[in-house]
Structures are given as structure tokens and as C-alpha cells.
Amino acid sequence: DTGVSQNPRHKITKRGQNVTFRCDPISEHNRLYWYRQTLGQGPEFLTYFQNEAQLEKSRLLSDRFSAERPKGSFSTLEIQRTEQGDSAMYLCASSLAGVGVWEQFFGPGTRLTVL
Amino acid sequence: AQTVTQSQPEMSVQEAETVTLSCTYDTSESDYYLFWYKQPPSRQMILVIRQEAYKQQNATENRFSVNFQKAAKSFSLKISDSQLGDAAMYFCAGELGATNKLIFGTGTLLAVQP
Numbered sequence: 511d512t513g514v515s516q517n518p519r520h521k522i523t524k525r526g527q528n529v530t531f532r533c534d535p536i537s538e539h540n541r542l543y544w545y546r547q548t549l550g551q552g553p554e555f556l557t558y559f560q561n562e563a564q565l566e567k568s569r570l571l572s573d574r575f576s577a578e579r580p581k582g583s584f585s586t587l588e589i590q591r592t593e594q595g596d597s598a599m600y601l602c603a604s605s606l607a608g609v610g611v612w613e614q615f616f617g618p619g620t621r622l623t624v625l
Numbered sequence: 626a627q628t629v630t631q632s633q634p635e636m637s638v639q640e641a642e643t644v645t646l647s648c649t650y651d652t653s654e655s656d657y658y659l660f661w662y663k664q665p666p667s668r669q670m671i672l673v674i675r676q677e678a679y680k681q682q683n684a685t686e687n688r689f690s691v692n693f694q695k696a697a698k699s700f701s702l703k704i705s706d707s708q709l710g711d712a713a714m715y716f717c718a719g720e721l722g723a724t725n726k727l728i729f730g731t732g733t734l735l736a737v738q739p
Contacts (some may be wrong), residue, residue, distance in 0.1 A: 513669075543726065552629075552716050552729030553670075566725070601670070613660065614727060616670040624712075 512541060514617035516602050522623045523592055530588045531620045535604030542585050543614060544577055545601040546570065553601050559585060560607060592624045627652045627721040631730035638707045639738050645692075645704045646715055646733045654722025659693070661702045664732075665713040673715070676700065704735075714735045 515534045523529050535542045541560050545553035556568045556575070561582035571577075574592075579585040589596055599621050603614040628651045638644035650659065661673040676684045676693050684691050688708075692701045700719075704711055717730040 541725070545727075550731070552718070552731050553727070555726040555728070558726060612658075612720075613672050613675060615672075616662075618669040 514602055514615050516600075516605050516617040517565075517622050518620060519618060520621050522621075522625065524625050525592055525594060527592055528588065528590045529592060529622065530586055531600055531622075533585045533587070533602030533604075533617060535584070535602070536606075536615055539604035539606050539615070540582065541605045542579055543594050543603040543605070544585070544587050545603065547599040547601055548597075551605070556587075589622075592622075594624050597622055597624045627654075627719070627724070627728055628718055629719050629721075629728050629730040631717050631733050633733045634640070634731070634734070635652045635734045635737045637738060638704070639699070640707055640709060642707055643703060643705045644702065644707055644735065646704075646717075646735070648700045648702070648717030648730055650698050650717075650719050650728075651698060652698075652719070652721035657722045658720045659691075659700045660718045660720075661691070662716045662718055662729075663702075663711075664716060670716070674702065707737050709737050709739060711735060 513624045543558040547553040553557040559579040574590045577587045601619045602617045605614045609620045630649045657678045659676045662670045663673050665671045674686045688705045690703045714732045716732045718727040
């Protein structure tokens with residue numbers, strides 16, 4: 511399977527705990543994106559990387575959130591001191607930046623439940 | 626502000642019939658891309674169709690086609706010969722001008738009746 515993969519698929523945690531999610535993009539893709547999707551809503555942009563550089567962060571991404579993409583390959587999204595409002599589906603997508611039409615390929619998501 | 630709006634939370638269609646899902650957007654940019662994504666229950670989002678703003682011709686992919694009205698900032702999706710497997714949440718999304726990110730609408734849940 512050469513698509514975008516995310517682990518874990520589900521995570522249940524208690525309020526105040528830290529969690530980390532991983533995303534493995536399509537191998538030749540140089541851009542990687544994180545989105546958050548709450549029930550009944552469309553995905554909302556959180557941040558994106560081009561290679562290893564984090565180029566933009568949404569104001570939705572509070573200082574409890576941090577994302578990394580070491581060596582421009584996989585990415586991790588960490589949430590510190592989780593709150594109940596962090597409960598959502600966290601989606602990762604990747605794309606190949608270049609001239610012309612581009613599209614983002616999405617992973618299956620990590621569903622986070624904060625108790 | 627750049628926005629994408631879907632005003633139909635739910636739609637229903639009979640198998641083999643045609644259905645149109647609506648989407649409007651707002652941007653002041655002249656160069657942008659529009660997309661329709663399908664999200665089946667508990668499955669990942671997949672791209673259905675895309676449209677470049679500079680192209681006047683409406684995009685078509687098999688049973689899926691769009692009606693792109695640039696002046697009206699409208700981007701509707703037509704599904705012909707609906708099949709049971711088309712049942713899903715459909716999201717309209719846009720890369721509305723060199724932002725390198727997608728802005729999504731709130732989605733339309735499509736039910737296909739046998």
C-alpha cells in the first residue's frame with residue numbers, strides 16, 4: 511500500500527495527558543499537511559511542511575500543539591496537556607508541490623477521544 | 626476572507642438517478658483550484674474531481690461532472706447514474722489562491738436509495 515498512513519487509528523486518553531500521532535506520507539511527496547475534523551464539520555487546516563520546514567501554522571494550533579517532520583519524511587503531531595476540546599479526527603495529507611494542478615492525498619486519520 | 630460554503634447538509638437520490646450538490650466559495654484571487662472530496666463512513670477521504678479556475682471547460686470524471694460558474698463563484702457537483710457506493714459525505718474544498726492549504730465546506734451527506 512503506497513498511500514498515506516497514520517498511526518494510531520484511535521487514541522483514548524485522559525485529560526491532561528500528552529499524545530503523539532504519526533503520519534507517513536506517500537514517499538515522493540514533499541508536502542505534508544495536518545488537518546483537524548470535528549463531528550459534522552469539514553477538515554480545518556492546522557499546519558503544513560515542505561520537506562522538513564514547517565511553513566505555516568494556523569492560529570488553531572495552540573502552543574500545546576507541536577508538529578515535526580524530521581528529515582522530510584514522516585511527521586509527528588504532539589498534543590500536550592490534552593483537553594476535552596481536543597477530541598477530533600486528526601487527518602494527515604501529502605502532496606507533490608510543483609507547477610500546475612496539485613492534489614492532496616489523505617490518510618485514514620487518527621480519532622482522538624479525551625475523557 | 627476566503628470561504629467555502631455548502632448549504633445542503635443532506636441529500637438523497639434514487640439509484641440510477643442524477644443528483645447535484647451545491648457549493649459556493651469566496652476569494653479575491655484569480656488563480657485557484659476547486660475540489661470535491663468523498664468521505665465514505667469510517668474511510669479515508671478521496672478526491673472525486675478537481676477544477677482549475679483558469680479553465681473554462683467544466684471538469685468531468687466518468688459519472689461525475691462539475692458546473693463551474695466563476696463569476697457567480699459557484700462549483701456544483703453532478704453525479705449521474707447514482708450507485709449505492711456513492712453514498713458518503715461529500716466535501717467541497719478550495720485552494721483559493723497560493724495559500725498551499727485547503728479550505729473545506731461543512732459537507733453534504735448523500736444517501737442513495739435502492
